[in-house]
Amino acid sequence: MRVRRWVSALAAGILTAGTVSVLSAPAAIADPADCPELYVLAIPGTWENSADGQVPGMLSYPTSGLGSETRVQLVGYNATAFPWETGGSIYGKSKAQAVANAEGLAITMTNRCPGTKIAVIGYSQGADAAGDFAAEVGTRRGVIKPSQFAGAVLISDPRRTKKDALIGPKLTGEGNGGPRQGGFGWVSDRTFTICEPGDQYCNIPRDYYVSRIAGYLAETSDPNPDQLGQYQAEAWAIVSELVTRGGPGALVNELSNEKARAQIIAFNRFLQSGSHGDYARFQVEPGVTALQWAQNYLAGLA
Template sequence: MGVGAPSSAAPAGCPELYVLAIPGTWANGQNPGILGDITAGLGAETRVQYVGYDATAFPWEKAVYGKSKAQAVANTTGLARTMLRRCPGTRIAVVGYSQGADAAGDFASEVGTGRAAIRPGQIAGVVLLSDPRRSQRDNLVGPPLRWEGSGGPRLDGMGWVLPRAFTICEPSDLYCNVPQDYFITRIVGYLAETSDPTPSQIGQYQAEAGAIISELLTLGGPGKIVEELSNARAREQIISFNRFLQSGAHANYATFAVQPGVTAVGWAHRFLAGLA
């Protein structure tokens, strides 16, 4: 019997909905941040599990970003498969914030495009807050956005999971909405994604690198690449990024309104609560 195959009788104690919550960088199950509010009180038929991973970004910590995120994806997949083996009738939902949204989105993409040993129909819903790989193709909750995430969009998208996957991004959050001409920022995002690269993602890495180079060449040929990498242009974007960090926009999702009177956290909680 494959993972997620139907069963005539569910074992005792199986939840209707299994929510896998993936915290952001430097967060964990003991300090889940906004995910704590999103996953609190989802109902008796729902079980919540925080996904543990190194959740780091810099080389002097336990793991660089790419390796850390890959660990989060693998742990999410493992928890989902373990649950589905015991409880084939349980449906899976994933919610992630920041690096956790990056991992949750990759997990959903792998399932939705048939690259995981989990059927797309087993995924009840996906919520991504401040996803660095947010795409214009994703289902956006909140005001319209002009750009995409700093890590570049997922090459294969969400596949069959897309109708049940939603992304939320505060417009001034550069992690999930970086101006297209912020090439330094996008290159840094690309380098973070490809740190300790995952072999199965090589096509994704090549596509994003190609997109950045192609856009630079279209704007002004090789000279534009040199100009973009100049100290002056780099300083400009570093200053802009520091202003963004000081603004608190990345941590603003508890108060950011995606609909009149509805915050991002409130919308995500209501969506997950409605799945069971």
């Protein structure tokens, strides 16, 4: 009887302690009432600046009409490529500024509104920056966790690879800036790339080494020490492919007047074609343009 009473008393104590613990547990703190469900960071392309804070140029349509639960934020940055531009900086420094500004906005929002998910969309240089942002999140080097990341749309990404989730027709080339080593990691299933087949920024033939070297130099024009491994990997890939295709003689041929001239002519045709700015008409699915697809995707994340 004594043992039974002792067990009963112990059980009652446990239940009482459990009840007290439950009753005294702190209540979950809700996000402020004005927190959006989805926070979309829009990074425009080179020279697509905005004086009024509105999303300019190519991204204005896909970031409009996304619903009351979504807030769109323009990511301001120099958006320049050459140091002689007014207020300009070299491409690498301009892109790094875009990535840093996007990260600052993301961490400020998630600190205040932990339940808000972050999405990003970028075009051209902005897609380059948006892709780097997504890659850092996906490889757990970013300022937010993969679980806080809703998705990304990269339009004309100079670092597009064949491994990326492509929306639209299959392509034979890749971006002229070289790949992101490690890809998008944990957010690969939420990061989509769109490239018009004639757009040489995101679809350059692999044997256009002059163009690839130019893209490599742009990417490394303001080197980030954290990405040293990526720079080395791309440089080695270019050299390795040249050697594999015919040893040192292949490099000489690649830089010959005839081969270089052919690439310059092709690039001029690309610029004249307007394909880099044709995403409002380029159909990724029957009856669905690239910008419509991007808008639909973002609208479905909230």
